[in-house]
Amino acid sequence: MSNSERPSKLFRNLNAKVASIPMVLTALVVFVGGTAWTVLYSFTNSKLLPRLNFVGLDQYHRLWSTSRWLVSIENLLIYGAISLVFSLVIGFLLAALLDQKIRFEDTFRTIFLYPFALSFIVTGLVWQWLLNPDFGVQRVVRDLGWTSFSFDPLYNSSIVIYGISIAALWQGTGLIMCLMLAGLRGIDEDIWKAARVDGIPTWKTYLFIVIPMMRPVFITTLVIIAAGIVKVYDLVVAQTSGGPGIASEVPAKYVYDYMFFAQNLGQGFAASTMMLLSVVIVIVPWAYLEFGGKKRG
Amino acid sequence: MADVASLSPSAEALRRDAAGPSGPKPRHVLSRRNIFLYGTLIVVALYYLLPLYVMIVTSLKGMPEIRLGNIFSPPLEITFEPWVKAWASACTGLNCDGLSRGFWNSVRITVPSVILSIAIASVNGYALANWRFKGADTFFIILIVGAFIPYQVMIYPIVIILREIGIYGTLTGLVIVHSIFGMPILTLLFRNYFTSIPEELFRAARVDGAGFWGIYLRIMLPMSLPIFVVAIILQVTGIWNDFLFGVVYTRPDTYPMTVQLNNIVNSVQGVKEYNVNMAATILTGLVPLIVYFVSGKLFVRGIAAGAVKG
Numbered sequence: 001m002s003n004s005e006r007p008s009k010l011f012r013n014l015n016a017k018v019a020s021i022p023m024v025l026t027a028l029v030v031f032v033g034g035t036a037w038t039v040l041y042s043f044t045n046s047k048l049l050p051r052l053n054f055v056g057l058d059q060y061h062r063l064w065s066t067s068r069w070l071v072s073i074e075n076l077l078i079y080g081a082i083s084l085v086f087s088l089v090i091g092f093l094l095a096a097l098l099d100q101k102i103r104f105e106d107t108f109r110t111i112f113l114y115p116f117a118l119s120f121i122v123t124g125l126v127w128q129w130l131l132n133p134d135f136g137v138q139r140v141v142r143d144l145g146w147t148s149f150s151f152d153p154l155y156n157s158s159i160v161i162y163g164i165s166i167a168a169l170w171q172g173t174g175l176i177m178c179l180m181l182a183g184l185r186g187i188d189e190d191i192w193k194a195a196r197v198d199g200i201p202t203w204k205t206y207l208f209i210v211i212p213m214m215r216p217v218f219i220t221t222l223v224i225i226a227a228g229i230v231k232v233y234d235l236v237v238a239q240t241s242g243g244p245g246i247a248s249e250v251p252a253k254y255v256y257d258y259m260f261f262a263q264n265l266g267q268g269f270a271a272s273t274m275m276l277l278s279v280v281i282v283i284v285p286w287a288y289l290e291f292g293g294k295k296r297g
Numbered sequence: 298m299a300d301v302a303s304l305s306p307s308a309e310a311l312r313r314d315a316a317g318p319s320g321p322k323p324r325h326v327l328s329r330r331n332i333f334l335y336g337t338l339i340v341v342a343l344y345y346l347l348p349l350y351v352m353i354v355t356s357l358k359g360m361p362e363i364r365l366g367n368i369f370s371p372p373l374e375i376t377f378e379p380w381v382k383a384w385a386s387a388c389t390g391l392n393c394d395g396l397s398r399g400f401w402n403s404v405r406i407t408v409p410s411v412i413l414s415i416a417i418a419s420v421n422g423y424a425l426a427n428w429r430f431k432g433a434d435t436f437f438i439i440l441i442v443g444a445f446i447p448y449q450v451m452i453y454p455i456v457i458i459l460r461e462i463g464i465y466g467t468l469t470g471l472v473i474v475h476s477i478f479g480m481p482i483l484t485l486l487f488r489n490y491f492t493s494i495p496e497e498l499f500r501a502a503r504v505d506g507a508g509f510w511g512i513y514l515r516i517m518l519p520m521s522l523p524i525f526v527v528a529i530i531l532q533v534t535g536i537w538n539d540f541l542f543g544v545v546y547t548r549p550d551t552y553p554m555t556v557q558l559n560n561i562v563n564s565v566q567g568v569k570e571y572n573v574n575m576a577a578t579i580l581t582g583l584v585p586l587i588v589y590f591v592s593g594k595l596f597v598r599g600i601a602a603g604a605v606k607g
Binding site for chain 2: 027117
C-alpha cells in the first residue's frame with residue numbers, strides 16, 4: 001500500500017511476503033510440522049492424551065499383529081486393485097467411445113460424470129439401498145422367478161469390499177473418463193490419418209500408438225486414483241460402517257476410530273504414519289519428475 | 298478442414314438421409330458401428346442414471362408400497378411426506394429437527410470457507426506468479442506435495458492447534474481447516490492462471506505506479522473471473538461433500554449436512570424408513586448436483602484441476 005509512490009525492493013517483497021503468510025504457515029506448521037508431530041508421537045505410548053513417552057516401535061508391532069489392521073490392509077489392496085484396473089479400463093473405453101465424434105457427446109458426458117459431483121456419503125447410501133438384499137437388486141431378481149438368486153455383497157463378509165468397489169467405480173469413473181478424453185483430444189489428428197493410410201486397424205492404433213502417446217495422462221491419472229484409494233473412508237462409513245463385523249474396515253477408518261473412539265492415540269498415529277508411508281512410495285518419484293525438474297516462471 | 302472431412306461420414310450415417318454417399322465405404326458398415334456405439338453408450342448411461350432414478354422413485358413412495366413393491370417400479374401413489382419428514386423431523390439421536398439443521402450448518406460452513414480459501418489462495422497465487430521472493434517456490438512445492446499427505450496424518454495436530462486457540466468444535470475452526478486444505482490446489486490453479494497473463498500488462502501497471510494490491514484488485518481480479526468461477530465450483534462441491542473434517546472438527550449441533558445424513562440413515566434405533574432416507578440423501582446431494590448441472594463445462598475444468606486433490 002505505502003509502496004505505490006516509491007516501489008522500493010524491500011516494500012515490494014514485504015507485500016508479497018505478507019500475502020504469503022497463510023501459505024507459509026500452512027506449509028510449515030500444518031504440513032511439515034503436523035506430519036512430523038504425528039510421526040514423532042507414533043513412537044510413544046500415548047493413550048487418551050499425547051505424551052512423549054517413547055516406546056520405540058511397540059505401536060507398530062501391535063499394529064501389525066492386530067487382525068483389524070491386517071483386514072484393513074487386505075481390503076485396501078483389493079479395493080485399490082479393483083479401482084485402478086477398472087476405473088482405468090472403463091474410463092478409457094468410455095472416453096474412446098465418446099471420442100468417435102458422436103452426437104449428444106455433451107449429454108453422455110454429463111450423465112457419466114454427475115456421480116462425481118455427489119459426496120461419498122450420498123453414493124454409499126444409495127448403493128446401500130440398491131444392494132439391500134430385502135428390497136434391492138436381489139429381491140427384484142428373485143421376484144422375477146430366480147428364487148435362489150443371491151446378491152448381497154454388503155452383508156457377506158467375504159465379498160463386502162467388492163460391493164463397496166461397485167459404488168466407488170460408479171462415483172469415480174466419470175472423472176477418469178474426462179481426464180482420458182482430454183488426453184485423447186490432445187492427440188494430433190494427423191496421427192490418426194497416418195494410421196488409417198497405413199491400414200492399421202483402429203484397436204491397434206489405440207493400443208500401440210495412442211495409449212503410449214498418452215503416457216503423461218496415464219501417469220497423472222494413476223497418481224490421482226492412487227491418492228484417492230489410500231484416503232477411502234466416507235464411502236465405507238456410509239455403506240457398511242466397516243461391517244459385517246470388521247470385514248470392510250479400511251486404514252483411514254482404523255486411524256479415526258483409534259484416535260477418537262478407542263482413546264488409543266499411539267495406535268492411530270502409527271496407523272496414519274503407515275498410510276503416509278504408502279503415499280510417499282507412490283508420490284515422491286512422481287512429484288520429483290513433475291515439480292523437481294522444472295522451475296518455470 | 299480435417300474436422301469436416303472426418304465428421305461428415307458418421308454424421309450422415311446418423312441422419313440416414315437420402316443424400317448420396319460421400320465416400321467409398323458401404324453405409325451399412327457404418328450404421329452397424331453406430332448401433333454398437335450408441336447401444337453401448339445408452340446402456341452405460343442407463344446404468345449411471347439408475348441410482349438417481351431409484352433414489353427419486355423411492356423417496357416418493359409410502360413405506361407399505363416399498364415393502365411390497367419393486368425398487369425400480371415408479372410410485373403408484375406419489376407422496377411428498379418423506380421429503381417433508383426428512384427436512385423437518387427426521388431424528389438423529391435425541392434431535393428430531395430433520396436435515397434442515399445440517400443444511401444450514403453446511404451453508405454456514407461452505408460460504409465463509411469458499412470465500413476465505415479463494416481470497417487467500419488467489420492472493421497467494423498472484424504473489425507466486427508476479428512478486429516472487431526468495432524461498433517462495435520452496436514453500437509452494439511443500440504445499441503441493443502436502444496435498445498428497447493423507448489427512449489422517451494431520452488431523453490430530455490440527456485438533457491440538459484449534460483447541461489451543463479455543464475454536465475446536467466451532468464452525469470457525471472448520472472454516473479454517475477447509476481453507477488450509479483447499480490452499481494447495483487453489484494456489485496451483487491461480488498461480489498457473491496468473492502466470493499465463495502477459496507480463497507486459499503487469500509491467501505497464503508498475504510503470505503507472507500501481508502497487509501489489511492495486512494491480513491485484515484492478516488488473517488481475519477483473520481479468521481472471523473465469524478462474525474464480527472454476528475455483529468457486531471446485532470449493533462449493535468439495536466443502537459441501539466433505540465428511541471427514543465435519544465429523545472430526547464439529548460437534549453434534551454444528552454437524553454439516555453429510556454427517557447428519559449419515560447419522561439419520563445409519564442410526565440403529567427405530568424402524569428404517571427407506572423413503573425418508575432416500576429423500577434425505579437426495580436433499581444432501583442436491584446442492585452439488587445443481588452446481589454441476591448449472592456450471593457444465595466449467596465443472597469439468599474445475600475437476601480436471603481439482604482432481605490433483607485426490
